[in-house]
Amino acid sequence: MTALTIHQLRWTPTALERRQHWLLNGIDLHVAAGEFVGLIGPNGSGKTSLLRCAYRFNPPLAGQVSLDGNDLWQQRPRWSAQRIAVVLQEFPQAFGLTVADVVAMGRTPHQGMFAGDNEADRQLIEQTLDAVGLGDVHQHDFATLSGGEKQRVLLARALVQQPRLLILDEPTNHLDPRYQLELLGHLRRLGLSTLASFHDLNLAAAFCDRLYVIDNGCLVASGTPAEVLTAERLHQVFGVHALVDTHPLAGYPRITWITEP
């Protein structure tokens, strides 16, 4: 059973269209139901652009993005918002929204135009804030939170959207090691179909079922972390030498970067 399927996707910003220079080309990717899939690649390789195609922001120039067999671009924006939730590095403008206000936005795709939040909505918001460990700050001003707390608020907003698919753009940015592990552990336990981009390859190796490697707008490898994360490939894609062995406690690959003397 597949949740997200991307088939032969090609995309480029409108400004570059005439030069026939594709920033994403021939992308084939899928996320199975309940699967946690990671996307890795160097800066500027197209990770964020690819995620944007998956949450119906960038319209593809060729190819298809579909969820549960439905082409996203044949559906209304609201349809995909009811099924796909996104956690980005994009924070609300800092004037006067409470944590609860920010999280409540996640209910938007499920509500009518003039409808307020009903009792069920409020309960869901409260439970979700408790689940991400922010139950006691729900009336605080969002702008006063720390980076890590903000990140968890945005996760809570995505969760109250009750999505079939969760898309995360570098979810562990701004987080200290403890919250990195807690957040990813929490995400894994949810059992949602998830597509997330990662900078930290060791985190990707520890938490993902499968990984895709993107370089220069093309997918160059995919498979389990053990299959994908080899020293040769890391050198090819990232241009750095690494020592890859097995994590002594858990069995997934462990990457140690080799610095020039």
Place this chain on the structure above:
Amino acid sequence: MPIRSVAAYRLLVLGLLGVLLVSCMTALAFGPASVPVSNVWGIVGEQLGLRSGGDWTQGQSRIVWLIRAPRVLLGALVGAGLALVGTALQAVTRNPLADPHLLGVSSGAALGAVLVVLFLGDFAGVFSLPLAAFIGALGSMTLVLAVANQQGRLSSERLLLAGVAVSFVLMALVNLLLYTGDQHASNSVMFWMLGGLGLARWEILWLPALCLLLGLLALLALARGLNALMSGEHTAVSLGFNVQAVRVQVFVCTALLTGVLVALSGAIGFVGLMLPHLARRLVGAEHRRLLPVSALLGGLFLVWVDVAARTLIAPQDLPIGIATAAIGGVFFIALLRRR
């Protein structure tokens, strides 16, 4: 700390409505001709058919009911409308300094006003100037949309820049016409541009009232979209909004409302810029809560500034635009210093 609980919010809105009502009644007592407050209440009561007769003259009754009452109500409507427009534009452009006059609508209205005063004359009686101003506002709105539009996409930065650019060009034209034009006509346009509520009469009040009501309803319907846009374009898309559509709807809605208000009262500054910030301090930035409070505060503010405009240099009227800028600016400086 902004108000958060539902009950406190309802109390605040009811309280503000009450204060606005009492303020409107009290404001009727101010003006060059003195009418005691008790007589004012009596006159209003008589006109509403609640009581008959009292110890006031026919003249006092006429001044209060036919001259002051529509003016006070127009002040409340214009203030509420401008604050509403400012609130929505600050969210949709993600710019806390956005105000109703920033996006070029008022300069278009000014150009329309200048053209009619200098070249056309009174083609529609007392309504010539407001009508021309509204047509000018529509024209500049279309121009801004056309300039900002980029292959069907409309970013808030481009909207802002297009508004400012169109504004400059149109104001250059206005100033050129005023500079080279007939002195007397120029003076009357200048006076209109500084803002005033002198045009108020009972026959026209339905228009700004209806526009304000429709504008409030439309913006309340878009309120979630405003919340989402404040969080950023990507977030708004991921929550199911058609961002371009929301932007165009908010822009057209606010431009039309501004056009009507500016046509009736000139370019009154400050209200649309600062009152939204005060409202945000009271109830936070969630727009379903913010919009009504912002409108109420705007109305309340302009009713009292108009009282000042009518009394400061009585028997002359101070243009209300000068009064809002002076009083509002000083008030805000005081607020900043206190924090």
